[in-house]
Amino acid sequence: MVKIRLSRKGIRKKPFYQIIVTNSRNSRDGRFIEKLGYFDPLNLNKRLHFNKNRIDFWISKGAILSKRVYSLIR
Template structure:
């Protein structure tokens, strides 16, 4: 099964994350298929950038997002409040 999940990067006690598409059997920081965004919760304001089109593609072909990624995808309006895929909009959305 393919998952959309976070991959930890950054220094000790200063985490930042890449949003990746990976096989569910791969380790957290191991092999991945594609990087579709990044998230830095330490910086103020928090930085969240996700390629919405690529996220919609992977969700459309059956990739399962982790619980944390579901929350992040809702923030960038890829998923609605019920966790369902929202239609693509023509205007870019700021996180």
């Protein structure tokens, strides 16, 4: 099953997340199919950026959004 979810990057106590498309069996920070955007909880100016067209494409192919990604993009 293909999922759209967050992958944690950055360093300790300074998280930075990438919005990725991956197989649900892969680990959180493991292999991914495509990077769709990012979420930076610490930067107030550029907090969220994503490609809406690609997210819609993957949803049409059957990808499932995680709860956190769903709450961010809606």
